Amino acid sequence: MKRSHIAIIVTIAVAIGAIMVTINDASTYVGFAKADETPGTKYTVIGYLDKEAPMNYDARANKFEFTAIDKEGKKRTVFYSQPKPQDFERSEEITMKGYSTDSAFVAEEILMKCPSKYNEQNEVAGYGTY
């Protein structure tokens, strides 16, 4: 067997290793119920903003607090140690990476999906005559 063939086999082995580790490292999208089962363990939760519940950013503590509803319909208070993201109210969907605690779900990272710009044109024309 040629040395280069051995190298290729080792490469493939490392590739398989990388796949296994990645699958292991990858989190799963869960609901708050699942995250609450093991507080402190990190999960990715997709939900949307509960627009009826109050939202509060305490600048002095740099704590943003809001209520999110996950895809299973469960509500949870969420803490986020960053200022309120722009256009947060308009978001259609919020992806939260974080962990559960007794008092709230602590989000370390938040990504939002906002409605596309297309609707703006209708809003723009909307207040003209119609």
Added chain:
Amino acid sequence: MEYVGEHLLPGQLGRLFVSLAFVGAVVAAIAYYFFIQNKQNSFKKLARVSFLVHVGSVFGIVLTLFYLLLSHYFEYDYVWKHSSMELPFKYVFSAFWEGQEGSFILWLFWHAVLGTILMFTAKKWEAPAMIVFALVQAFLASMILGIYPFGLKIGSSPFVLMRNVPENIGLPWTEVSDYLLRFPGFMDGTGLNPLLQNYWMTIHPPTLFLGFASTLVPFAFAMAALFNKDYKGWVKPAIPWAYFSVLILGVGILMGGAWAYEALSFGGFWAWDPVENSSLVPWIVMVGAAHLLLIVKNRKTGLTSAFFMTLLSFLLILYSTFLTRSGVLGDSSVHAFVDLGLSGQLLIYLLFFIVIAFGMFFYRYKGIPKSKKDDELSSREFWMFIGSLVLLIAAFQIIFSTSIPVINQLIGPEGLVPMMSDQMAPPLDAIDHYNSFQVPFSIVITLLIAFGQFLNYRHTSAKKFWKNISLSILVGAGITALFATAYDFWQEPLYLILLFTGIFATVSNIDYWLRIGRGNMSIGGASIAHVGFAMILIGSLISNAKKEVISETNVFLSEDLPSNENALLELADTVKLGQYMAIWNGMRDEDNKQFYDVTYYNQEADGSLKETFALEPFLQMSDQMGPTPNPSTKHYWDRDIYTHVTYSSYLEPRTDDGYSGEVEAEFNRGDTVIYEQHFIIMDSLQVNATMNEETGEMAFLKLTAKMRVINVLGETYEVAPQYILEGNMLSHEDVLMEQQGFKIRFSDVNTENNKIKITLWTKVPEDEKPFIVMKAIVFPLINLLWAGCILMALGTGIAIWQRVKREK
């Protein structure tokens, strides 16, 4: 119906150019095919003319779109969405490629330029290589066709009028002939995303797209070689192009990092974002391919791998185009493009080239010459080959992790073939995940870079090798010890090893060029580029692993909350930030930007403060994005102090009479809401209404909410905010509670759920000072990274130049 004020001619011209570009590319491909079949020069002539028509049309598209943008013709959807009247001229370029259509055009443009050069220089490779070029261009042109045969969407045109955009067809305003003059919203565009109003955005996209485009040239040569069954001749002309690609794509990616560092506020130059990854991966593979091509040229071995990686690099460009533009990344990236509904078309584009490239590769596989003999362990080619494999595997790891959303689409619970029970999400700590692989890979790569040049092709005598390299090992170890002590690396073995291999690679390449190679310029390019690459890695390692968030406050709100990485600065107050004392001196409003002037002081031995430097981070205000933080950085030769404002009290909505902290709550009878340590209970709703006898309409409506406010001591206050509607006039009778500092307004009625809306404010204390919340990070030795970028680009450039010169 005649519309007023529209300029239809340039749009029609633009669409004509797009169709011509598409047809020109298709005809060129077919004509080249016939030329190969029956060798008639008339076909070659036809093919060349068609391709030139295509090139001319692409230039026409570019000029037309610029014309539309510069003329502010907002009836065009693209112009309306990506520019505005007040957009400075220098950002018109950024507006041009902000959207998907514009960036496709940019890509088409570079392919057209490179294709023309190739057409006149490729000689015997011309016909098959240009078929590949023309096919790629036909696919790209189809992405901006914007036609709808049989209800299918093919491409998205940048020349479509706003009223003809499918989403808008049938809307009432499209029936108004003078809509452009009537609605103020159409008189100006929505403007360019403020994040892109930065000089880096003027140069980064064109460089990156030239980099993307450049990978097509080696790909076309490889395809032509497989087609012609001339497996070796393509290598020589392809090498300079492969290194050109390494150079331009590398610079393009690093410019993206520089932009992120200068203008974005995630605090760093690289975040392993899927969009960044998807341009990095083809570059890594191209670096591997380029080195394999060198082996082939010098030793005639490794041809199969060279073919494979050259083909793969361009295919990865297509794959990353698919990833970033099809919307598949959705939840996992902050800056992927918006889905334009082209995912099907992009997938066909990708699959078409995967099938023909790998189809051709495996069809010809048997014919590709392979060496019988094994490379020696002491030969340069063996370790270059290993290096390429390591690069391939590093690229694979990145692209696999980035592709998790694609895996979900394929085998997730809602995917094509549901095999997994849960949706996979990207790793929670992306940076940790990628680093855990890429740090070991970097160690191997830098080690190979360090000793690779000291090996000869074929065979190296051990004695000579150790004699030559021992100096670099010693010097490298010495410098590493200094750095490790200065930046405290002794506790982290993996980082320490990378620090050593990186420094070893830097030292040995300088040594090889100046001492062994006697400063000969013909080998200098490679050495300089290797030094640059090693410095990039050392710079990233030190600036990332040893960055210090000096604004971090060790105040924990509760045990399980992360510590606060942001410091609060009240106006004119002194706050300690790491080794500095900082004072925020005030805010200046200028051109929709709020500048926050923060001065940093050093504390002298006697306790006095000495001004060291001042920074001006700003918030860019825009209707589109709201306030966007823009950092400001003090550069020292050995470290950067990076600052951005995350929040400021100027952003808080304040009423004219000095109330803030607005909260809106909905009440039904009997509902309780807790606000600022008070219970607020709604008991009943009183309705007073009078009808207009003649019209039967409501003439007067007064709603009174009877509420109780109870404080922590149990003291109860009765309040009754009112909502009054007289004819069309709406007014509120607010309740002011001086002692609590509350203002309570009955603001609205929600007719959907029959609840009433109450807005609450708190009085801002007279003596409250304005404040900002900001983040400050020290990045040590980040300049090594930028210097490394410049050296790598310079070295690669020299190497290409030397090679081209030698060939002549």
